[in-house]
Amino acid sequence: MGVFVFLPIVLPLTAWPIARLAEQHLHPRTATKLLTGVAAVMALCSTVCLALVMVVGTAQLPGNPLPDGWSDPEVRAAVPYDEVVGKAAIPALCLVVVACGRTLWRHRRVRRRAHRALAGLPGTGVAVLPDEVPYAYALPGGRQGRVVVTTAMLDCLEPAERRALFAHERAHLTARHHRFLLTVQLAARANPFLRPLRTAVAYAAERWADEEAARVVGSRRTVAGAIGKAALVTRGGPPAALAGFAAPGPVPRRVAALLGPAPQARRWPSLFTSAGLAAWGAAAGTAVSAMASANSAVTMVLILRAATPL
Amino acid sequence: MERGPGVADHRQRPRRRGQGELEVLVLSALREADGPATAGWVQERLGGDLAYTTVITILTRLLAKGAVTRERAGRSFAWTPASDEAGLAAHRMRKVLDAESDREAVLASFVTGLGPDDERLLRELLGHSGSEGED
Numbered sequence: 001m002g003v004f005v006f007l008p009i010v011l012p013l014t015a016w017p018i019a020r021l022a023e024q025h026l027h028p029r030t031a032t033k034l035l036t037g038v039a040a041v042m043a044l045c046s047t048v049c050l051a052l053v054m055v056v057g058t059a060q061l062p063g064n065p066l067p068d069g070w071s072d073p074e075v076r077a078a079v080p081y082d083e084v085v086g087k088a089a090i091p092a093l094c095l096v097v098v099a100c101g102r103t104l105w106r107h108r109r110v111r112r113r114a115h116r117a118l119a120g121l122p123g124t125g126v127a128v129l130p131d132e133v134p135y136a137y138a139l140p141g142g143r144q145g146r147v148v149v150t151t152a153m154l155d156c157l158e159p160a161e162r163r164a165l166f167a168h169e170r171a172h173l174t175a176r177h178h179r180f181l182l183t184v185q186l187a188a189r190a191n192p193f194l195r196p197l198r199t200a201v202a203y204a205a206e207r208w209a210d211e212e213a214a215r216v217v218g219s220r221r222t223v224a225g226a227i228g229k230a231a232l233v234t235r236g237g238p239p240a241a242l243a244g245f246a247a248p249g250p251v252p253r254r255v256a257a258l259l260g261p262a263p264q265a266r267r268w269p270s271l272f273t274s275a276g277l278a279a280w281g282a283a284a285g286t287a288v289s290a291m292a293s294a295n296s297a298v299t300m301v302l303i304l305r306a307a308t309p310l
Numbered sequence: 311m312e313r314g315p316g317v318a319d320h321r322q323r324p325r326r327r328g329q330g331e332l333e334v335l336v337l338s339a340l341r342e343a344d345g346p347a348t349a350g351w352v353q354e355r356l357g358g359d360l361a362y363t364t365v366i367t368i369l370t371r372l373l374a375k376g377a378v379t380r381e382r383a384g385r386s387f388a389w390t391p392a393s394d395e396a397g398l399a400a401h402r403m404r405k406v407l408d409a410e411s412d413r414e415a416v417l418a419s420f421v422t423g424l425g426p427d428d429e430r431l432l433r434e435l436l437g438h439s440g441s442e443g444e445d
Binding site for chain 1: 328329330331333334335337338393395396397398399400402403404405406407409410417418419420421422423424425428429431432433435436
């Protein structure tokens with residue numbers, strides 16, 4: 001097992017290049033799915049390893065659940081026994097569990113409250129609220145989800161742009177983007193190294209919905225105009241997370257992408273481009289991460305079985 | 311077994327139906343009235359389903375949300391609806407959104423806020439595409 005047990009905790013770093021490059025080189029649909037999958041596997045592996053390190057490290061603590069045979073020098077030699085790291089893993093794992101639990105709980109709460117706020121309105125797919133604050137979003141849940149939009153938002157858009165907005169939000173609901181977003185959010189809680197993936201998936205999902213809206217409306221420029229106008233009237237809103245570093249925020253990038261050519265829906269990029277290298281790097285990192293944690297878990301189980309006189 | 315109207319009934323109903331639904335119920339009853347109505351009238355209109363105190367509580371909550379207004383009429387209040395069901399929903403939705411600072415993570419909203427340079431960049435992009443479209 002050796003130091004391999006620590007690999008999955010740092011391997012998410014291999015996904016950083018693809019998180020950056022996916023935006024420019026992959027179709028948003030591919031990028032969303034790929035990055036979410038990578039994030040989920042890596043988060044799972046890093047949590048498993050954290051648990052293993054904790055169990056091994058705390059083997060000497062009184063009242064631990066491990067058998068007496070554990071103190072055997074042979075067993076100790078087979079696993080990276082380190083009391084300090086092991087003890088540090090306890091609060092780390094607790095933190096992960098609490099953070100993920102909180103995220104899930106908040107997700108459910110917001111959805112429940114939003115649905116409750118709409119009680120009394122006819123159960124159509126679109127809820128138009130008379131409000132002078134412009135906003136629009138997709139509310140998942142229920143039979144088909146709902147698009148919530150305020151009159152202030154609709155007032156600033158042309159009819160074609162309104163269709164673009166509805167198509168965009170409907171695309172979020174049809175493709176169940178909230179599941180991707182929740183997955184990467186949980187992954188980022190489990191391992192902070194996965195945070196860039198969360199930002200990248202959030203952006204890719206928006207781009208995916210933009211492209212879908214452009215297909216439905218039949219005009220990329222209309223969708224770009226709708227996003228631009230909506231963003232300019234909602235100026236007061238908080239800037240998207242981590243977008244403030246000189247680099248343009250997500251909205252101008254989305255508009256620029258829509259004003260450019262449509263992305264190609266290639267299945268997998270060639271190895272000989274930078275995006276290809278990054279994608280393969282992320283895939284390799286994920287595979288090694290999965291193997292290392294699976295290997296550690298298997299070793300752990302074998303040792304436990306050997307050490308237990310049952 | 312039918313339970314008579316009492317304390318247990320009064321306590322159970324709001325939980326079973328939820329505050330939001332009760333507010334909608336009371337507001338739509340009030341909107342059916344010709345002019346200002348009393349809490350007793352609303353209670354009767356709802357078929358005596360709710361306790362009088364519950365109706366008063368709900369009306370007071372609606373008042374705080376700006377969905378109804380009231381004026382003194384003798385010893386009690388006369389209530390008038392100030393907004394419709396959609397207005398009430400809008401008010402409640404704003405409260406939900408204001409309470410969640412990190413709601414972007416939960417609800418995929420159409421646009422996120424703009425950074426310091428984003429507005430200029432956006433106007434450039436749109437202006438560019440607009441002038442192209444006119445050609």
